[in-house]
Amino acid sequence: MKIERFNSDFGNSTNNFLVDSYYFEIPTCVVEISKEKAESHFTNTVDEVQDLLDRLLISTTIDDVERYFLVGKLAEDNPYSNSHVGKMHDKINSVIPLAVFLAGVAYYHKIKNDDGENVAEIEIDNMKMMLPIWLLKKEDKFSIGQTKMSNRFLGEHTVRLMTSGMETELTVKVKNSKCYIESEVARWALKYKMINDKEKNATAIQKRVESRKFDDNETVLVDVGGGSTDAVLLTKGLNTPVSKDSFQVIQITPFLGRLEKLLKEKLIEYFTDLRSLEKFIVANYKNQKFILRNQNTGDKYDLTEPIVDMLKEYAELLVYKVMEPFNNNSKGVLKFIYFGGEAPILSPYIKESVKKLTNEEIMENNHHFLGELLEDDKSEIFKPAARTINLASLEILSLNERKSI
Template identity: 85%
Template structure:
């Protein structure tokens, strides 16, 4: 089997994959099992490939030892599945991105070869991923961290899919691997978009009309993730940052860590784990009313005050931390673009804080949120959302590379 383009965003909440234009997500939950527990985990076989994404159990060899991992939804209820959320997650050395990568390839192979072979070789022409700025800043040069991450995936890998009914053994060879700078890479998807040509025969890259708003100003990209928040100062026209100082790590508790604190201190009687609280907030954030309903008893619990208080406090500190490093050094009017997985949840409170710190006029003219910025275009392929813009940018870079070859 041949894969031309494998783009991966190893997030702290969700791993997002775009493999030859096929998009899917795997929750960032990985739990290692003993061989005995892995072999006895399933009581029933999985007969439909559509159910596989929720039931990923794999093994691989690391340092000459076979290791077993539950990946994604299957691992969500395990008490060890969120060990990475309360602190900054070192993706260069963690087993979590590697296990997610192997599980993603195993799943993709099954989807595309539902009745195919159980033993196969897969060649990946080009793989792209990213690292957050705080990890890159640990190194003397960003390129050192980027090469470390890219080299994790370069070369040959083996994985066994152990899900009963879907057993598969794969040898994976990654021919080319490249790691980009998270947040900064998003500028490609802010400047350009992927569209179908007139005959719908090919994908072409077009300039976004919306990018004209940023032609005459330096712009700060604010990427609010579950694990870290990065801010990058771009030159006029959404172009390349000037120096290492243009990249700022926002010193704030990871959003998922703050959510876990809220769970432990105020909502422990309502939710069994962090993921269920996170899903509750994602389901209800649009109307800013957080009413928990017990589907078995019909009981309702209004948790709005507790949740909104936490979100407001987080947004207030975030806005201060984001604006403070750039305002003093700016040569002109700065514009800000907010994206990242947690941005839609925090957006109303960020707007409130910016207005309070500056004015309504500055908020309206200089601060943009991705969901409100990008225009609808029926021709556009994979229009980026707040949590997929980095991935869309990787796909644009992958397509550009293919064209140049």
């Protein structure tokens, strides 16, 4: 099998993949287990390939040692599955991105493999990924960290899919690999969109009309993730940052870490683990009411107050930390664009906090949220959401490379 474009966003909550225009997600839950536990894990076979994404068990050889991993939803209930959320996650050295990548390749091979072969070779022409600013700033130059990350995937890997009924052995060869800067790379999907050109029967890259709002102002991109929050100051027209100082790491507790604290201190009797609390908030944040219903007993619990209090407190500190490093150094009116996996959850509280620090007019004119910013276009392919805009940018860059070749 040959893959032309393998775009990866290794998030702290969810891993998002766009592989030759096919999109899928894998929760960031990885647990290493013994060979014995791996070989006896399944009691029943998985018959439908559509169910595989929830049943990923792989082995791979790292430094000449075969290691075994539960990946994604299969690992969610394991007490060790969220070991990375309470601190900054070093994706360069962590085994988690590599394990999820290989599991993702195995899943993609199964979902696209019509002839059912169980031993195969996968060749990936171009792989793209990203690293957060805080991790790149640890190096003397960003390029050093980017090269370290891209080199982890470059070359040959072996992976054995051990899911019962789906057993497969793959050799994965990555020919080219490149790592970009999280949050900064999003400017590509803010300036451009991928559309279906029916006349040419091809995908075309087109300038976004809505990007004109930022032609005359410097703009701060705020990427609110589960593990870290980055902010980057772009020059006018959503163009390249000027210097290393344009990239800021927001010194705030990781959102997932703060959520885990809320679970332990106030909600431990209602949720068995962090992921179930996170899913509950994601399912209910739009109306800002958090009512937990027991589907077996019919009991209802109103958890709105502790959850909203936490979100408000987090948003208030976040806004202060985001605005403070840029306000004194800007040459004119600054615009802000908020995105990232946690931005939709926090958006109403971010708006409240901006109004409190400034006023309503400044909030309305200068602070933008991705879901409200991008216009609907039926011809657009893969319209980015707050949690997929970085991935959409990687796809635009991949398509541009193909065009230039």
